[in-house]
Amino acid sequence: MTETAKRVRVHHLQAAKARGERLTMLTAYDAVTARIFDDAGVDMLLVGDSIGNTMHGHRTTLPVTVEDMIPAARAVAGAAQRAFVVVDLPFGSYEAGPTQALETAVRIMKATGADAVKLEGGRRSAAQIRALTDAGIPVVGHLGYTPQSENLLGGPRVQGRGDEAAAELSTDAVAVADAGAVAVVLEMVPAPVAARVTEIVAIPTIGIGAGTECDGQVLVWVDMAGMGDWSPRFAKRFGEVGAALRAAATAYVDEVRARTFPDDEHSFRS
Template sequence: MQHGSLPPAPTPSAADPATGTPAAPAAKAPAEKAQQSLYGGVTSRRVTVRDLAGAKRRGERWPMLTAYDAPTAAIFDEAGIPVLLVGDSAGNCHLGYENTVPVTMDEMVMMSASVVRGTKRALIVADLPFGSYQESPQQALHNAVRLMKEAGVGAVKLEGGERSAAATELMVQAGVPVMAHLGLTPQSVHAFGGYPVQGRGDEAAHQLLRDAKTAEAAGAFALVLEAVPAELAAQVTASLHIPTVGIGAGAGCDAQVLVWTDMAGLTGGRVPSFVKQYADLRSTLGDAARAFSADVIGAAFPAEEHTFH
């Protein structure tokens, strides 16, 4: 899979007539820099996998967030987030399931279509949920095509390296951009017996590195590394030509992703230790609900300005 051509060679600068030496190249205009940059640039179209490949070559780091509905996705799109993941993490934080396993294809199509409709710029990546690709590569392609045709996403994500290589290769050959996911793969929660850190120990580290290179060879355009020791994630990142997206994998990855309800403090109870909360929306919404209730009980709402005559 081609992930974007190399940038053109620079045009030789004109020689200084006084010295005969080449003049310094002209600085890029701010608009050109902004257009090239992944975060805050690419404003006239959607971000593509070629843009992510270019960011990898430039060493540019970029953010990714999950999104499951149009209003939230629109906020993140307007904030400049270049890639939004419609994750099956919706099972835990949006649909009320205990884990990601129960999430269905119909639910993923519905949520993905909503996120696409709410955005104009971000590349929208949708998860293939548990049971939608494990049966065969043909099953994976069928369901990936559903997400692209019915929801309008720009790419799909699936878990696994070597075990998903055939499915990845078939989808890529058919024109479906594929993001891989290694390390802690939440769809395997029952096999793992929980959510332990992955890749510890020489054998596990070597297997993860093999999986990463296999996913790249199969045509994946990017790779999520979840709950992986930082040193191993940095090694994987340095060994690949495609960008890595870390979540609990240290600062050595090319990009970072968080589940938005964790990031914004909407999740109740304990959140993973690798999460940084940037807001406290749970308290904000609770306070708003209590204030509304008090106004209704005390007959302060609706007031005259909220009333029709």
């Protein structure tokens, strides 16, 4: 259903889970990549707060602000013709409670034209999810390794290991679904735990480092496309775009310095 939808909507996500169709999600931070991924048939584009460490040079996502997110989200939403566009609520913009979360989400939705917002946390964020849902704003949850809490978690570590931790994660997932979330991201979760969560919640699960049994998968696009020298263990490099871009830039520099570009073909004559 998501393959044939002219525009992916909330009900398409739910229908895909019901039919056993895998959903696809990639991050995007600008119109150029958003248009490429949209044309490729990606179902969901996530304007992630990962913009902080992928595009802005921060060590973590924590410095990212709403003011950082809005221009990126506006560009992605404007370029996407089919994909369901989700925008992260950055750290500090929703934790105070439902009122703060609603104010932030309304601002982002009005300013960008996005389809949904995403926030981290299970039971602790259930009231925020419910407030946004009651206001008509679709919400995607985020459990497992939650980057905005990386200082508390001790860095990027697998979450949900052991019976007690797995039970806690499952309880959080149920709370997120019961609060009205339309989907939930499971990051760096043992595959059997993610499979169990996928089985017990009615909403789609979107895995990142969470095994094969999730209803969909998401990757940060620079990891997926091989833009750097390193990528996380769970992120397969589906291309080496960074190397190709470096080669193109090197060729450009060489030709300009050798005065072979521009040539007659790329110049104007009176």
